[in-house]
Amino acid sequence: MEYKKNSITLTGAVALGTGVMIGAGIFALLGQVADLSGTWFPYIFIIGAIISGFSAYTYIKVSNAYPSSGGIAMILMKAYGKTTITAAASVLMALSMIINESLVARTFGSYTMQLFDVKKDSIWVPILGVSLLIVAFTINVLGNKVIGSTSKIMAIIKIAGICIFAIGGIWVADISMNDILPSTTSTNNYPVVSYVGAIALSILAYKGFTTITNSGGEITNPHKNVGRSIIISLLICTVVYFLVALAVRLNLSISEIVKAKDYSLAEAAKPAFGDYGLYFTVGIAIVATISGVIASIFAVSRMTSMLTEMKLIPHSHFGMTGSIQKHMLIYIAVIAITLTIFFDLSRIASIGAIFYLVMDMIIHWGVYNKLRKDIKAHGAILLTALSLDLVVLIAFLWIKATTDVFVIIVSVIGILLVFVGEKWFLHWKENELETEEAK
Numbered sequence: 001m002e003y004k005k006n007s008i009t010l011t012g013a014v015a016l017g018t019g020v021m022i023g024a025g026i027f028a029l030l031g032q033v034a035d036l037s038g039t040w041f042p043y044i045f046i047i048g049a050i051i052s053g054f055s056a057y058t059y060i061k062v063s064n065a066y067p068s069s070g071g072i073a074m075i076l077m078k079a080y081g082k083t084t085i086t087a088a089a090s091v092l093m094a095l096s097m098i099i100n101e102s103l104v105a106r107t108f109g110s111y112t113m114q115l116f117d118v119k120k121d122s123i124w125v126p127i128l129g130v131s132l133l134i135v136a137f138t139i140n141v142l143g144n145k146v147i148g149s150t151s152k153i154m155a156i157i158k159i160a161g162i163c164i165f166a167i168g169g170i171w172v173a174d175i176s177m178n179d180i181l182p183s184t185t186s187t188n189n190y191p192v193v194s195y196v197g198a199i200a201l202s203i204l205a206y207k208g209f210t211t212i213t214n215s216g217g218e219i220t221n222p223h224k225n226v227g228r229s230i231i232i233s234l235l236i237c238t239v240v241y242f243l244v245a246l247a248v249r250l251n252l253s254i255s256e257i258v259k260a261k262d263y264s265l266a267e268a269a270k271p272a273f274g275d276y277g278l279y280f281t282v283g284i285a286i287v288a289t290i291s292g293v294i295a296s297i298f299a300v301s302r303m304t305s306m307l308t309e310m311k312l313i314p315h316s317h318f319g320m321t322g323s324i325q326k327h328m329l330i331y332i333a334v335i336a337i338t339l340t341i342f343f344d345l346s347r348i349a350s351i352g353a354i355f356y357l358v359m360d361m362i363i364h365w366g367v368y369n370k371l372r373k374d375i376k377a378h379g380a381i382l383l384t385a386l387s388l389d390l391v392v393l394i395a396f397l398w399i400k401a402t403t404d405v406f407v408i409i410v411s412v413i414g415i416l417l418v419f420v421g422e423k424w425f426l427h428w429k430e431n432e433l434e435t436e437e438a439k
Helices: 010-021 024-065 072-080 084-115 124-142 144-172 184-189 192-204 207-214 222-251 254-259 264-309 324-342 345-371 379-403 405-438
Strands: none
Touching: 010 144, 010 207, 010 222, 010 264, 024 072, 024 084, 024 192, 024 207, 024 222, 024 254, 024 264, 024 345, 024 379, 072 084, 072 207, 072 264, 072 345, 084 124, 084 264, 084 324, 084 345, 084 405, 124 264, 124 324, 144 222, 144 264, 192 345, 192 379, 207 222, 222 254, 222 264, 254 264, 264 324, 345 379, 345 405, 379 405
16 A cells, blocks of 8 residues: 555545445444434435535645645645644544544444344453454554555455445335335434434544545546545445445334444344345445454554654654554554443444544634635635534534533543643644754
């Protein structure tokens, strides 16, 4: 997985985006979204796609004007300069990706356990999740060639498998138009704020399009193809997510989906395809989660290494040899393993959504305030993207305040620590530089 200029075609960029988005996210998040929105949950993914489309506009306009492998950090640097906001928002993005790794790791454990007669809260779920993270870390340490040779094959298998599940699940359900449309009576059981909270989680399933932004410097004809590949990837993922969600809804009741929300696709495979369908779905989930974690750990280590070289985050070798990226792999694995052990799927997804939405809003405001004229972006669209993120975040926080305030406490403390820590670090580096110049 070497990164060279003009090494990724338009088709390759689309494959990169869909490969990151399609797979682990839908396995991990579908049940969580259904829990908050009932029979409307397939359509929640469409709404999430629309909001993600507004967000993508910001990234597309900046990337088209300044294609770079710097991705998120590059956008923040151009909007805010080398400031605490740039450093903190970049760290929030990295943390949201690490949180997603622990989300996917626990999903791996939850689906694998469906092959055995054990309770869903078995200690084997975090044990398997931690094992996956260790394997992914080892593969990353072995080098780019191992990553590149495995990721492409796994991407093809998981996308084909998920599409087969969706189409097969709909086919055997013998559906009518009434089955496709959501039940209007179910809306009485869910307040509006609950639906908006579901949208917040669905957005996580699409945030993988930023991977394309991070590879802007390698894409051929980047001034056009970065934007095209993001749009195509979002459209493909929207169709696949909707079909998968519809297949699950047609084969399970909402109460059954909620009961099995950590492994809902596997549960839906039983009435649709029997035991062989269960084995097939669990197999695809295992492939999707393994490939997703391997690719994510590589991407985060690359991003944090770049932030270190830009002197935006602190770094200590702790006596270790090797490159900064290999050190980052260790730090990332340790954080992800800690989250996998101590947090369940719902809490991990919630914290990840909060971090991502805060970071996304910072980017929209920075681009609107500093860059919109340079990149010829429509201010109204940028403000719409910012407003949608804000509404979704407020609604999601309201839900968590009434159901699981611990998530808010952890998220707020985490965000404050990031901003205060970055403020102190940048101030310390500035004083250090001034001291060196004085000598």
